[in-house]
Amino acid sequence: MTISTSDRRAITSHPIADVLAERWSPRSFDPTAEIADAQFTTLLEAARWAPSASNLQPVRFIAARRGTAEFDAIVDTLVGFNQVWAVRASALVVGIAVTAGPDGTPYRWAEYDLGQTIAHLSVQAHSDGLHVHQIGGFEPQALARHFGLADTLVAVSVTAIGTRGDAAALVEPYLSREVADRQRLPLDDLVLVFA
Ligand SMILES: Cc1cc2nc3c(=O)[nH]c(=O)nc-3n(C[C@H](O)[C@H](O)[C@H](O)COP(=O)(O)O)c2cc1C
Numbered sequence: 001m002t003i004s005t006s007d008r009r010a011i012t013s014h015p016i017a018d019v020l021a022e023r024w025s026p027r028s029f030d031p032t033a034e035i036a037d038a039q040f041t042t043l044l045e046a047a048r049w050a051p052s053a054s055n056l057q058p059v060r061f062i063a064a065r066r067g068t069a070e071f072d073a074i075v076d077t078l079v080g081f082n083q084v085w086a087v088r089a090s091a092l093v094v095g096i097a098v099t100a101g102p103d104g105t106p107y108r109w110a111e112y113d114l115g116q117t118i119a120h121l122s123v124q125a126h127s128d129g130l131h132v133h134q135i136g137g138f139e140p141q142a143l144a145r146h147f148g149l150a151d152t153l154v155a156v157s158v159t160a161i162g163t164r165g166d167a168a169a170l171v172e173p174y175l176s177r178e179v180a181d182r183q184r185l186p187l188d189d190l191v192l193v194f195a
Helices: 020-021 037-049 070-078 080-085 110-127 142-147 174-179
Strands: 059-065 089-097 131-135 155-161
Touching: 020 110, 020 174, 037 089, 059 070, 059 110, 070 089, 070 142, 080 089, 080 131, 080 155, 089 110, 110 131, 110 155, 142 155
Parallel strands: none
Antiparallel strands: 059 089, 089 155, 131 155
Protein backbone atom coordinates (compact mmCIF):
# COMPACT_ATOMS: atom_id res chain seq x y z
CA MET A 1 0.00 0.00 0.00
CA THR A 2 1.24 3.49 -0.87
CA ILE A 3 0.13 6.51 1.14
CA SER A 4 0.27 9.76 -0.79
CA THR A 5 1.31 12.95 0.96
CA SER A 6 1.88 14.85 -2.25
CA ASP A 7 -0.71 17.54 -1.40
CA ARG A 8 -0.42 18.83 2.13
CA ARG A 9 -0.95 22.44 1.13
CA ALA A 10 -2.02 24.66 4.03
CA ILE A 11 -5.66 25.70 3.98
CA THR A 12 -5.05 29.37 4.55
CA SER A 13 -7.63 31.96 5.58
CA HIS A 14 -6.02 34.44 3.18
CA PRO A 15 -3.88 33.81 0.09
CA ILE A 16 -0.13 33.37 0.60
CA ALA A 17 2.73 32.52 -1.75
CA ASP A 18 2.57 28.93 -3.09
CA VAL A 19 6.03 28.04 -1.75
CA LEU A 20 4.93 28.97 1.80
CA ALA A 21 1.54 27.22 1.63
CA GLU A 22 3.03 24.04 0.18
CA ARG A 23 6.01 23.73 2.55
CA TRP A 24 5.51 21.17 5.29
CA SER A 25 7.71 18.96 7.45
CA PRO A 26 7.61 15.27 6.49
CA ARG A 27 9.23 12.40 8.35
CA SER A 28 8.87 9.98 5.43
CA PHE A 29 12.22 10.69 3.78
CA ASP A 30 13.35 8.41 0.96
CA PRO A 31 16.42 6.59 2.39
CA THR A 32 17.88 6.14 -1.10
CA ALA A 33 17.66 9.78 -2.22
CA GLU A 34 20.92 11.72 -2.39
CA ILE A 35 21.48 15.45 -2.50
CA ALA A 36 23.99 16.72 -5.04
CA ASP A 37 26.85 19.01 -4.03
CA ALA A 38 25.46 21.98 -5.94
CA GLN A 39 21.96 21.50 -4.56
CA PHE A 40 23.23 21.33 -0.97
CA THR A 41 25.44 24.36 -1.45
CA THR A 42 22.50 26.32 -2.88
CA LEU A 43 20.55 25.71 0.34
CA LEU A 44 23.42 27.01 2.45
CA GLU A 45 23.79 30.00 0.14
CA ALA A 46 20.09 30.80 0.65
CA ALA A 47 20.71 30.66 4.41
CA ARG A 48 23.72 32.95 4.00
CA TRP A 49 21.56 35.67 2.44
CA ALA A 50 19.11 35.87 5.33
CA PRO A 51 18.95 39.22 7.09
CA SER A 52 20.54 39.59 10.53
CA ALA A 53 20.72 42.29 13.18
CA SER A 54 23.42 44.82 12.17
CA ASN A 55 24.36 42.28 9.47
CA LEU A 56 26.48 40.52 12.12
CA GLN A 57 25.54 37.08 10.71
CA PRO A 58 26.05 35.34 14.08
CA VAL A 59 25.36 31.92 12.62
CA ARG A 60 27.40 28.86 11.69
CA PHE A 61 26.44 25.52 10.18
CA ILE A 62 27.62 21.93 10.26
CA ALA A 63 26.36 20.42 7.03
CA ALA A 64 26.67 16.68 6.47
CA ARG A 65 25.28 14.23 3.93
CA ARG A 66 24.07 10.72 4.69
CA GLY A 67 26.91 8.25 4.31
CA THR A 68 29.47 10.44 6.09
CA ALA A 69 30.87 10.03 9.59
CA GLU A 70 29.68 13.57 10.38
CA PHE A 71 26.07 12.67 9.47
CA ASP A 72 26.22 9.61 11.72
CA ALA A 73 27.66 11.69 14.57
CA ILE A 74 24.75 14.15 14.33
CA VAL A 75 22.22 11.28 14.23
CA ASP A 76 23.81 9.92 17.43
CA THR A 77 22.93 13.17 19.23
CA LEU A 78 19.23 13.08 18.23
CA VAL A 79 16.68 11.87 20.75
CA GLY A 80 15.34 8.44 19.84
CA PHE A 81 12.00 9.74 18.55
CA ASN A 82 13.84 11.81 15.94
CA GLN A 83 16.62 9.32 15.16
CA VAL A 84 14.09 6.84 13.78
CA TRP A 85 13.10 9.02 10.82
CA ALA A 86 15.90 11.60 10.48
CA VAL A 87 18.45 8.88 9.71
CA ARG A 88 16.73 8.53 6.30
CA ALA A 89 17.25 12.19 5.34
CA SER A 90 19.72 13.00 2.56
CA ALA A 91 21.48 15.56 4.75
CA LEU A 92 21.46 17.16 8.18
CA VAL A 93 22.37 20.75 8.96
CA VAL A 94 23.17 21.82 12.51
CA GLY A 95 22.20 25.45 13.09
CA ILE A 96 24.62 27.18 15.44
CA ALA A 97 24.14 30.57 17.09
CA VAL A 98 27.24 32.67 17.79
CA THR A 99 26.20 34.06 21.15
CA ALA A 100 29.02 36.60 21.66
CA GLY A 101 31.65 38.50 19.68
CA PRO A 102 35.44 38.16 20.05
CA ASP A 103 35.44 40.82 22.83
CA GLY A 104 32.65 39.05 24.74
CA THR A 105 29.85 41.38 23.60
CA PRO A 106 26.64 39.31 23.65
CA TYR A 107 24.94 38.90 20.30
CA ARG A 108 21.40 39.47 21.51
CA TRP A 109 19.62 38.42 18.31
CA ALA A 110 21.79 35.40 17.43
CA GLU A 111 19.04 32.78 17.81
CA TYR A 112 16.53 35.00 16.04
CA ASP A 113 18.98 35.49 13.17
CA LEU A 114 19.70 31.76 13.03
CA GLY A 115 15.97 31.02 12.73
CA GLN A 116 15.75 33.32 9.75
CA THR A 117 18.61 31.50 8.01
CA ILE A 118 16.81 28.18 8.41
CA ALA A 119 13.57 29.73 7.15
CA HIS A 120 15.47 30.88 4.05
CA LEU A 121 16.98 27.42 3.64
CA SER A 122 13.54 25.80 4.01
CA VAL A 123 11.91 27.98 1.38
CA GLN A 124 14.81 27.44 -1.03
CA ALA A 125 14.59 23.68 -0.43
CA HIS A 126 10.88 23.59 -1.15
CA SER A 127 11.35 25.69 -4.24
CA ASP A 128 13.99 23.14 -5.39
CA GLY A 129 11.64 20.16 -4.85
CA LEU A 130 13.17 19.08 -1.54
CA HIS A 131 11.64 18.87 1.93
CA VAL A 132 12.95 20.03 5.29
CA HIS A 133 12.10 18.99 8.83
CA GLN A 134 13.59 20.99 11.68
CA ILE A 135 14.54 19.28 14.93
CA GLY A 136 14.92 20.66 18.44
CA GLY A 137 15.10 17.22 20.07
CA PHE A 138 18.82 16.55 20.22
CA GLU A 139 21.64 16.73 22.78
CA PRO A 140 23.45 20.03 22.16
CA GLN A 141 26.26 19.30 24.64
CA ALA A 142 27.05 15.95 23.04
CA LEU A 143 27.08 17.60 19.65
CA ALA A 144 29.33 20.44 20.87
CA ARG A 145 31.75 17.90 22.38
CA HIS A 146 31.92 15.82 19.24
CA PHE A 147 32.59 18.78 16.93
CA GLY A 148 34.73 20.71 19.43
CA LEU A 149 32.51 23.81 19.46
CA ALA A 150 33.68 26.81 21.51
CA ASP A 151 31.44 28.01 24.36
CA THR A 152 30.10 30.87 22.24
CA LEU A 153 28.92 28.47 19.53
CA VAL A 154 25.57 27.07 20.62
CA ALA A 155 23.87 24.36 18.57
CA VAL A 156 20.19 25.34 18.45
CA SER A 157 18.62 23.06 15.85
CA VAL A 158 19.22 20.22 13.45
CA THR A 159 17.51 20.43 10.06
CA ALA A 160 16.81 17.27 8.11
CA ILE A 161 16.73 17.73 4.33
CA GLY A 162 15.64 15.19 1.78
CA THR A 163 13.15 13.84 -0.71
CA ARG A 164 9.75 12.65 0.38
CA GLY A 165 9.32 8.88 0.24
CA ASP A 166 6.30 6.64 0.82
CA ALA A 167 4.56 7.49 4.10
CA ALA A 168 3.49 3.82 4.35
CA ALA A 169 7.09 3.04 5.36
CA LEU A 170 6.48 4.88 8.64
CA VAL A 171 5.29 3.09 11.76
CA GLU A 172 3.05 4.64 14.42
CA PRO A 173 2.94 7.27 15.83
CA TYR A 174 4.82 8.77 12.88
CA LEU A 175 2.34 7.60 10.22
CA SER A 176 -0.69 9.25 11.87
CA ARG A 177 1.23 12.48 12.29
CA GLU A 178 2.33 12.39 8.66
CA VAL A 179 -1.24 12.47 7.40
CA ALA A 180 -2.93 14.48 10.19
CA ASP A 181 -4.66 17.75 9.35
CA ARG A 182 -2.29 20.68 9.29
CA GLN A 183 -3.29 23.21 11.91
CA ARG A 184 -2.47 26.68 13.03
CA LEU A 185 -3.90 29.06 15.61
CA PRO A 186 -6.39 31.48 14.07
CA LEU A 187 -4.77 34.68 12.83
CA ASP A 188 -6.94 36.64 15.29
CA ASP A 189 -5.18 34.82 18.17
CA LEU A 190 -1.74 35.75 16.86
CA VAL A 191 -2.26 39.37 15.90
CA LEU A 192 -2.76 41.34 19.10
CA VAL A 193 -3.16 44.65 17.32
CA PHE A 194 -4.16 45.23 13.70
CA ALA A 195 -4.65 48.95 13.20
C1 LIG B 1 12.70 24.87 16.29
C2 LIG B 1 11.90 23.65 15.88
C3 LIG B 1 12.09 22.46 16.54
C4 LIG B 1 11.39 21.32 16.12
N1 LIG B 1 11.66 20.12 16.74
C5 LIG B 1 11.09 18.99 16.27
C6 LIG B 1 11.48 17.72 16.80
O1 LIG B 1 12.34 17.61 17.68
N2 LIG B 1 10.90 16.60 16.27
C7 LIG B 1 9.96 16.67 15.27
O2 LIG B 1 9.49 15.62 14.83
N3 LIG B 1 9.58 17.88 14.74
C8 LIG B 1 10.13 19.03 15.20
N4 LIG B 1 9.79 20.25 14.65
C9 LIG B 1 8.80 20.31 13.55
C10 LIG B 1 7.49 20.96 14.01
O3 LIG B 1 6.80 20.06 14.85
C11 LIG B 1 6.65 21.33 12.76
O4 LIG B 1 7.32 22.31 12.02
C12 LIG B 1 5.29 21.85 13.17
O5 LIG B 1 4.51 20.81 13.73
C13 LIG B 1 4.51 22.44 12.00
O6 LIG B 1 4.36 21.50 10.97
P1 LIG B 1 4.75 21.87 9.46
O7 LIG B 1 6.21 22.31 9.47
O8 LIG B 1 4.53 20.60 8.69
O9 LIG B 1 3.86 22.98 9.02
C14 LIG B 1 10.46 21.41 15.05
C15 LIG B 1 10.28 22.63 14.39
C16 LIG B 1 11.00 23.73 14.77
C17 LIG B 1 10.80 25.03 14.01
